Amino acid sequence: MNTSKVKKPLSIKLHIFISMLGLSLGLIVILWLAQSFFLNSIYSRIKENDIKHASHSISYNINNEELDSFVEQMAVEYELCVRIFEFDSDKIIEKEAEGAHFFNDCVICNLSNADSLLNSWYDTTKNAGGYYTETVDRADFRDFIYVGDEESNLSGICLIATCLVEGENGNMFLVVLNTPLHPLNSTRKTLDIVLGILTLVAVGISLVVSYLLSKMISSPLEKMDKKAKALAESSYQIRFDEKGPKEVQDLARTLNQTTEELASVENLRKELIANISHDLRTPLTMISGYSEVMRDIPGENTPENMQVIIDETARLSSLVNDLLNVSKLQSGTQVMNVSKMSLTKCIIDTVKRYDTLVNHKGYKINLVYDNEVFIEADETRLLQVIYNLINNAINYTGSDQTVTVKQEVTDDVVRVSIIDSGEGISEEDLPLIWDRYYKVDKTHNRAVVGTGIGLSIVKNILLLHGSRFGVSSELGQGSTFWFEFKICKE
Ligand code: ADP
Numbered sequence: 001m002n003t004s005k006v007k008k009p010l011s012i013k014l015h016i017f018i019s020m021l022g023l024s025l026g027l028i029v030i031l032w033l034a035q036s037f038f039l040n041s042i043y044s045r046i047k048e049n050d051i052k053h054a055s056h057s058i059s060y061n062i063n064n065e066e067l068d069s070f071v072e073q074m075a076v077e078y079e080l081c082v083r084i085f086e087f088d089s090d091k092i093i094e095k096e097a098e099g100a101h102f103f104n105d106c107v108i109c110n111l112s113n114a115d116s117l118l119n120s121w122y123d124t125t126k127n128a129g130g131y132y133t134e135t136v137d138r139a140d141f142r143d144f145i146y147v148g149d150e151e152s153n154l155s156g157i158c159l160i161a162t163c164l165v166e167g168e169n170g171n172m173f174l175v176v177l178n179t180p181l182h183p184l185n186s187t188r189k190t191l192d193i194v195l196g197i198l199t200l201v202a203v204g205i206s207l208v209v210s211y212l213l214s215k216m217i218s219s220p221l222e223k224m225d226k227k228a229k230a231l232a233e234s235s236y237q238i239r240f241d242e243k244g245p246k247e248v249q250d251l252a253r254t255l256n257q258t259t260e261e262l263a264s265v266e267n268l269r270k271e272l273i274a275n276i277s278h279d280l281r282t283p284l285t286m287i288s289g290y291s292e293v294m295r296d297i298p299g300e301n302t303p304e305n306m307q308v309i310i311d312e313t314a315r316l317s318s319l320v321n322d323l324l325n326v327s328k329l330q331s332g333t334q335v336m337n338v339s340k341m342s343l344t345k346c347i348i349d350t351v352k353r354y355d356t357l358v359n360h361k362g363y364k365i366n367l368v369y370d371n372e373v374f375i376e377a378d379e380t381r382l383l384q385v386i387y388n389l390i391n392n393a394i395n396y397t398g399s400d401q402t403v404t405v406k407q408e409v410t411d412d413v414v415r416v417s418i419i420d421s422g423e424g425i426s427e428e429d430l431p432l433i434w435d436r437y438y439k440v441d442k443t444h445n446r447a448v449v450g451t452g453i454g455l456s457i458v459k460n461i462l463l464l465h466g467s468r469f470g471v472s473s474e475l476g477q478g479s480t481f482w483f484e485f486k487i488c489k490e
Contacts (some may be wrong), residue, residue, distance in 0.1 A: 012221070013214035020210040024202035028195065035191055044159070044181050048133065050078040051161045051177050055131065058082065058175050059165040067095075075100035080179040081109050085118055087172045092118055095173070107141045107158060108178045114144040122174055125162040133161045135181060157181045220244035224252065231255075236263035268435075280319065283312035322453045325384070329460035336464055340488050341379045343414060344372040347405055350386045354394065362401055363394060369407035373414045375485040381461045386416070388454040389481045393420035398478065412487045421478040430471060434459040458483075 010018075054074045061070050062084075071082050084095040092115055101109045111117070125132040138156050163175040220243060227238050236259055240252035290309050294301045348367065357363045386405075393403040397420035404419040425433060429440045434455050462469045462483050473479035 011214075012218040013210070016214045016217075017206065017210035020206035020213075021203065024206045025199075028199045028202055031195055031198070035195065039188075039191070040181075043187075044135075047159055047179050047181060051080060051133065051159055051179055052131070054078045054080060054082070055161045055163040055175055055177050058084070058177075059163045059173075062165050062173050062175070063168045072100045078179070080177050081106040082178075083108050083111075083176045085174045085176065086167065087122060087174065105138070105156070105180075106178050107136070107138050108160065108176050111141075111144050117141075117144050118174065118176075121162045121176065122164065122172070125164045125174065130164045131161070132163075133159060135159055217245060217248070220248045220252075224248075224255065228255065231259060231262070234266070236266060276319075276323075280316065283316045286312045287316075322457065326453050326457050326460065329457060329464070336378045336381070338376055338378050338465075340374055340376055341382070342372055343375045343377070343382070343416070343485065344369055344407060346379065346383055347386055347407060347416065350383060350390060351405060353387070354390070357394065363397075364400075364402045365390070365394075366402065366404040368404065370409065373407065373409060374488040375414065376488050377465055377485065378461075381464070385458045385461050385483065386418075388458050389418040392454060392481070393418045393422075393479075396420060396422040396479070398422045409487065412489075413484050414487050415482055415484045417480050417482040419478065419480045424475040424477050424479055425471070425473040426475055430473060433471070 054077075058067075058071055058074060061067055064070060067084075071084070074080070075082050080100075082100045086093045086095055121132070135157060136159075138158060158178055158180050161177045163177075165173050165175065167173050220241065224240055227240055231238050238259055240255045240259075242249045242252045242256070244252075287309050290305050290312075294305055347369070351365050351367055354363065354365055358365060390403065390405060397403055400421055402421055404417075406417045406419065408415050408417070425440060433440065458481075459469070465485070467483050467485055469481075469483035471479060471481045
């Protein structure tokens with residue numbers, strides 16, 4: 001016993017929802033990761049730019065009378081602490097008023113006994129060309145900082161920038177700026193909250209979008225499924241709505257075409273059953289009628305009556321053969337036996353078969369040809385083609401009972417035309433007569449007995465030979481059926 005479970009396929013709705021949710025959560029995870037891994041480095045880069053910009057602006061305004069408020073403005077704008085020291089003949093004087101303190105645990109704000117440090121900054125900055133930045137650990141400044149009791153403040157990374165500028169009085173000024181290098185806790189918390197809200201919004205949006213999307217795609221498909229089920233139960237009047245996304249419209253169009261095809265096949269099938277049962281019943285009635293007469297009435301066992309039974313049996317078997325032939329040809333199981341053959345002889349032989357009709361029923365078959373022409377073809381099949389076409393021409397020809405079979409040669413192509421003077425075929429019927437079971441006269445009440453199979457056999461045989469073929473017809477004037485073959489050179 002097969003124990004493996006068949007997995008139930010997911011609905012489109014669920015597929016879309018899972019994909020949308022996955023996409024949004026993926027993006028959120030990327031954002032969280034970016035925040036965790038890149039926030040510090042991005043923050044440091046921003047801070048480096050800020051501190052550089054602030055120190056250059058302050059240096060530029062070192063002689064400005066409004067320096068004090070300018071420094072404060074810079075400190076607030078860029079979140080930094082600033083101190084300015086004047087180097088006057090080996091004395092370092094701080095420009096107290098101009099200092100600005102933006103945050104508490106600043107290293108430069110708590111400097112004490114730091115002349116050696118300031119001198120070293122002065123030299124380093126001078127050597128660096130007037131501007132110098134350094135990422136430092138607060139703990140390294142233990143010796144220069146007054147920390148009171150709160151030793152714990154002395155930890156963490158910060159960025160120190162120093163800028164050397166000459167004042168109006170000729171003295172050198174050292175602008176020292178400091179900013180923490182890690183985002184402040186409040187910044188982190190804000191980002192965390194924003195990301196949390198974003199996650200909720202993304203999940204909500206995926207829910208709404210996936211619901212709308214899946215509704216747009218799946219509801220026309222669900223409707224189609226219902227109609228297709230009805231179609232499977234042979235309701236061929238069904239129309240699929242050609243609305244919705246392009247692919248759904250294409251599918252609906254294809255299904256509508258299929259429905260039309262199925263409906264026409266179904267009609268043909270019904271007609272065929274009606275026709276074939278009629279065609280089978282006529283000879284069967286004759287056979288059984290004549291047989292009973294011959295059995296019950298003495299003296300009726302005549303060769304003429306026997307001939308009727310033989311003829312009707314032949315009609316029956318030719319009908320059954322036709323049906324078998326067309327099925328084999330269309331299923332591709334028919335093997336072609338192509339060889340060089342005389343087309344002219346084949347035409348003459350077929351026409352000869354109608355000698356009885358010509359001699360006893362007043363039919364006239366004109367045969368027109370110049371030379372004997374050879375072609376490459378399956379002789380038995382080609383005989384079927386010519387026979388079917390002449391048979392139709394005789395069946396449908398007009399009151400003059402005349403049929404013309406013409407063989408014409410143009411360059412290396414031979415064309416055979418079978419011409420009659422009958423009712424002709426209307427323009428709308430012309431393309432359809434080659435279809436299996438198609439009969440122009442559907443009422444089936446005329447003397448001509450036909451199944452609508454003959455031309456389908458002709459078409460399939462000529463297609464297998466790769467021949468060109470066709471028909472031209474005018475109502476009331478008659479029809480010309482023709483086919484062409486390449487002539488075989490000697
Ligand atoms: P059938 O056995 O009914 O003749 P065919 O396949 O040979 O079947 O022909 C299909 C239909 O084409 C016929 O029913 C008839 O209506 C039309 N047809 C064929 N040949 C002729 C013709 N020579 N003149 C007028 N109609 C024709």
